[in-house]
């Protein structure tokens with residue numbers, strides 16, 4: 001279990017993280033979301049003692065990171081995959097890390113295989129592509145077979161095979177009872193990976209909830225209806241709590257009524273339906289609704 005209690009981190013007059021508290025439970029994958037600059041990486045750095053909090057405390061399994069006797073065997077961390085000695089081969093980088101913890105060379109070869117970098121393990125890490133570097137970072141995190149994984153954007157730069165591997169790997173780790181905290185900006189990937197999500201914005205926690213609960217709370221179910229008598233159907237289903245958007249003459253997107261009710265109302269009036277499709281909101285929809293106010297670096301809207 002990872003616990004953050006009132007974590008605050010100021011860099012000069014910039015408050016990167018403000019009074020952040022949460023717990024990350026073992027046995028599930030917790031997704032860590034938030035716009036660029038929200039404070040996710042800083043929070044992760046505070047948890048593993050790479051930054052010192054201005055106030056508050058973070059613990060892993062009840063102890064502060066600096067109090068862990070063999071940190072590699074307790075927490076696997078991927079924060080900056082570029083943090084390798086560029087002149088060393090990947091294998092030697094891992095062997096040097098392993099040596100600090102008495103981890104045998106056989107485990108080094110195991111994680112090289114796991115991360116799929118066998119063919120380049122004897123090449124200098126400085127020459128690695130983005131994805132290869134990322135895989136080496138993941139191999140480092142797994143070296144000590146830790147009970148807790150803290151991975152900052154692990155799938156950034158990975159090819160589709162690598163993305164799927166990370167998803168399956170962390171799901172499996174959670175199923176073994178491990179604690180997994182994982183950040184990513186890829187909402188569709190996160191939707192398939194995480195059980196629980198913590199969303200940050202402007203240094204604060206905006207939401208901390210099971211993924212399906214968050215999606216339910218921040219999106220609305222829509223029913224897409226296609227009918228040659230759209231105006232008649234719109235009149236039939238209309239009401240104070242029903243919202244109807246029509247983007248084509250034969251098309252209605254209806255919010256506020258279940259599909260079955262719409263179908264019944266149409267049948268009562270003999271209105272033919274050519275399509276009746278209920279759609280549930282996505283994590284992306286929920287995320288955008290939730291973080292709308294907290295985005296610091298906004299792109300221009302395409303109209």
Ligand SMILES: Nc1ncnc2c1ncn2[C@@H]1O[C@H](COP(=O)(O)OP(=O)(O)OP(=O)(O)O)[C@@H](O)[C@H]1O
Nearest residue numbers: 011014015016034035036037038039040041042043
């Ligand atoms: N060492 C530092 N010195 C000064 N400011 C910093 C430092 N590290 C982080 N910050 C600032 O703290 C804020 C939070 O940054 P952080 O990297 O934690 O965001 P993030 O949520 O990880 O964003 P991203 O999604 O872009 O990775 C940003 O405004 C950043 O500029």
Ligand SMILES: [Mg+2]
Nearest residue numbers: 040041042152
């Ligand atoms: Mg970050």
